[in-house]
Amino acid sequence: DQVLEQVHGEPPAWAENRQQLCDSIPWFHCTQGAMYHSEGFCWGFLIDADGGTRTYIDDEVIITRIGGCCTKDSEGNLAPQKNQEADSTLARSIIASLKSELPVGSIFGSKHKILNGDLPHRYNIMAWFRVTNVWFERIGTNHGAKVRFEKLDLAENSWWAAKGSAPPMPLELRDFDTKPQSLKCEGCSKESIRVYEDGWMCLQPECDRFWKIGNVSSPPELTFNPAFLSFRSRSDDEIRPNCSLVPDHLPTLDEDATDISTSRGAWKCSDDSTGTQTGGNVCSFERLMTMSPIPRQVLLDDSEQPSMRREMVFDRKFMIPEIDDVSLSPYRKLTYKLDGVGFITHFVANADINSRPNGPDDLFIGLQREDLGLKRFPLSSSLVAGTLTAHFAVNHGSPYKYVVSVLSKAFGEAPGVILRALGRLSRATEQAVISAGDMYMPPNELLTLGYFEGMKIGYHDDGESSLGPTTATLSLGAKSTMWIRMKYTHFNGHTRRVDAGDGKVVSGSVLQEDPVLKGCRLEDERRALKERFEAGEISQDEYDNSRRTLFATQKGKQAPPAIKLDLHHGDLVVMHGENLQRYYEHSVVPENKLRFALTAWYVKPDHVDAAEIEKGNFTLTPDQIYDGK
Ligand SMILES: O=C(O)CCC(=O)C(=O)O
Numbered sequence: 001d002q003v004l005e006q007v008h009g010e011p012p013a014w015a016e017n018r019q020q021l022c023d024s025i026p027w028f029h030c031t032q033g034a035m036y037h038s039e040g041f042c043w044g045f046l047i048d049a050d051g052g053t054r055t056y057i058d059d060e061v062i063i064t065r066i067g068g069c070c071t072k073d074s075e076g077n078l079a080p081q082k083n084q085e086a087d088s089t090l091a092r093s094i095i096a097s098l099k100s101e102l103p104v105g106s107i108f109g110s111k112h113k114i115l116n117g118d119l120p121h122r123y124n125i126m127a128w129f130r131v132t133n134v135w136f137e138r139i140g141t142n143h144g145a146k147v148r149f150e151k152l153d154l155a156e157n158s159w160w161a162a163k164g165s166a167p168p169m170p171l172e173l174r175d176f177d178t179k180p181q182s183l184k185c186e187g188c189s190k191e192s193i194r195v196y197e198d199g200w201m202c203l204q205p206e207c208d209r210f211w212k213i214g215n216v217s218s219p220p221e222l223t224f225n226p227a228f229l230s231f232r233s234r235s236d237d238e239i240r241p242n243c244s245l246v247p248d249h250l251p252t253l254d255e256d257a258t259d260i261s262t263s264r265g266a267w268k269c270s271d272d273s274t275g276t277q278t279g280g281n282v283c284s285f286e287r288l289m290t291m292s293p294i295p296r297q298v299l300l301d302d303s304e305q306p307s308m309r310r311e312m313v314f315d316r317k318f319m320i321p322e323i324d325d326v327s328l329s330p331y332r333k334l335t336y337k338l339d340g341v342g343f344i345t346h347f348v349a350n351a352d353i354n355s356r357p358n359g360p361d362d363l364f365i366g367l368q369r370e371d372l373g374l375k376r377f378p379l380s381s382s383l384v385a386g387t388l389t390a391h392f393a394v395n396h397g398s399p400y401k402y403v404v405s406v407l408s409k410a411f412g413e414a415p416g417v418i419l420r421a422l423g424r425l426s427r428a429t430e431q432a433v434i435s436a437g438d439m440y441m442p443p444n445e446l447l448t449l450g451y452f453e454g455m456k457i458g459y460h461d462d463g464e465s466s467l468g469p470t471t472a473t474l475s476l477g478a479k480s481t482m483w484i485r486m487k488y489t490h491f492n493g494h495t496r497r498v499d500a501g502d503g504k505v506v507s508g509s510v511l512q513e514d515p516v517l518k519g520c521r522l523e524d525e526r527r528a529l530k531e532r533f534e535a536g537e538i539s540q541d542e543y544d545n546s547r548r549t550l551f552a553t554q555k556g557k558q559a560p561p562a563i564k565l566d567l568h569h570g571d572l573v574v575m576h577g578e579n580l581q582r583y584y585e586h587s588v589v590p591e592n593k594l595r596f597a598l599t600a601w602y603v604k605p606d607h608v609d610a611a612e613i614e615k616g617n618f619t620l621t622p623d624q625i626y627d628g629k
């Protein structure tokens with residue numbers, strides 16, 4: 001029944017949905033977590049449901065914990081499950097922003113429990129802040145990092161200040177010189193500021209005197225030192241944000257620029273709150289851009305020599321392929337064989353292939369001209385519900401369940417460019433599979449992905465039970481890098497650890513059938529145990545227990561990428577082998593503004609509804625069939 005105070009003003013921008021927030025705010029491009037960091041710096045911060053104990057906000061100062069390393073304790077509060085060190089990624093990036101005086105944007109989420117005020121929206125942009133202090137607190141048996149932010153513009157009233165509150169003190173009347181007491185620790189000789197009213201303590205976690213007032217451990221309840229809350233940093237014109245707090249794309253757009261595909265081409269207001277405020281008139285603001293297709297040459301980098309086959313330089317850190325310039329000429333064929341798993345064939349195109357009529361250059365323009373119905377779909381497994389894929393997708397042919405659920409259009413409705421791409425992919429699939437002596441199943445499904453600048457596809461596999469063992473992808477447009485790595489479970493021999501309540505490393509369950517892949521962790525030990533088990537020398541229990549003991553010696557980690565492919569415009573990649581999708585995963589990161597990836601599969605007919613079977617039927621016209629040149 002508490003009467004909530006109302007806040008003083010309106011945020012400069014807001015969103016009711018996290019995806020929209022992350023898509024439009026350049027300093028907060030993250031769908032999860034409280035902190036956006038990139039290139040080693042923290043750029044933006046979200047204050048929401050759980051800032052940890054002693055989270056503090058007033059009109060000009062925010063004190064909160066740095067997320068990460070946390071699980072919920074018995075009372076449902078987030079507590080660090082291990083020490084957060086100064087060299088953790090999150091701590092390092094906030095310290096980097098502190099040292100370089102980089103302004104950090106802040107967002108106020110309505111699930112906070114701190115301010116006694118009602119926030120107008122789910123996510124409310126606050127203002128630019130500067131990082132003034134980063135220190136460590138003891139929490140339970142661990143330590144975690146805390147940060148103090150101070151509003152950059154102290155002259156202006158903060159919109160989140162309580163309604164009717166006094167305007168901020170004019171700058172000329174403020175005291176910028178008084179700072180809270182700071183003392184050098186006699187143990188570690190490092191300075192720590194007096195953060196708490198209860199007493200000065202050393203805030204260096206590696207010091208013996210950390211978190212002690214005098215000789216005794218600090219009390220669990222602590223109060224902030226008023227001088228720590230009230231000090232202010234002098235304004236400094238040198239400290240400038242490197243983008244606007246609320247970007248305004250519309251007036252800066254030049255519709256005639258060939259570069260238009262780098263920006264999103266359409267805006268639509270999705271704010272339903274205006275509807276309630278204006279008595280049901282939902283805002284109809286919409287702006288659709290005419291986008292002219294960009295030619296492939298716009299994306300070329302200087303190192304690409306037209307009409308010459310690129311020299312391949314292979315990085316010894318990754319698998320070196322077999323090179324064959326003859327059998328699929330004019331393509332160069334690179335084959336990566338994974339024993340007992342499958343193979344990956346990379347068909348390297350060149351300018352002669354790309355510039356032929358109906359070849360990759362024409363397909364790239366053709367795909368931009370068609371309204372393919374490319375959309376971003378919600379990810380099915382995501383920590384934050386409603387997170388959309390970081391790429392656009394549309395499916396043609398037999399429907400199947402992709403990482404996300406994508407509606408499938410019949411090949412009968414597909415534009416010519418799609419069928420032409422399908423012709424190329426069928427040929428590549430056939431060539432790669434037959435040369436390996438396997439049976440060729442013609443693809444009946446084609447997934448088109450579209451990537452604008454900054455988009456990508458994260459690690460995943462294509463091993464859906466309804467799909468055959470072969471996938472073929474045609475790359476068009478921007479150059480990209482494909483990474484292939486062993487899945488966590490197969491690399492480590494066990495699933496991810498499930499619980500580490502007591503601080504010990506607990507591995508998840510051991511693999512039922514461990515293929516002991518070449519290059520996996522503890523390979524020799526795992527192979528030796530497997531051989532003893534298979535020879536009947538040890539029982540299943542002994543085999544499992546020995547593996548558990550073995551895995552407890554080292555913490556599991558992600559496998560490093562085993563294969564790296566540089567995918568250029570016109571290149572094709574065929575992956576073959578059911579086990580390849582079972583044991584390995586891949587991700588693709590484009591480097592430039594616009595890229596399409598068209599991937600064809602064979603969907604097993606018994607996995608498709610009878611009524612939808614015909615969606616996968618097609619007949620290619622002679623000009624859609626690819627002759628391999
Ligand atoms: O963008 C690419 O080249 C890869 C696409 C992919 O992995 C997929 O569609 O499953």
Ligand SMILES: [Fe+2]
Pocket residue numbers: 460461462586
């Ligand atoms: Fe894939």
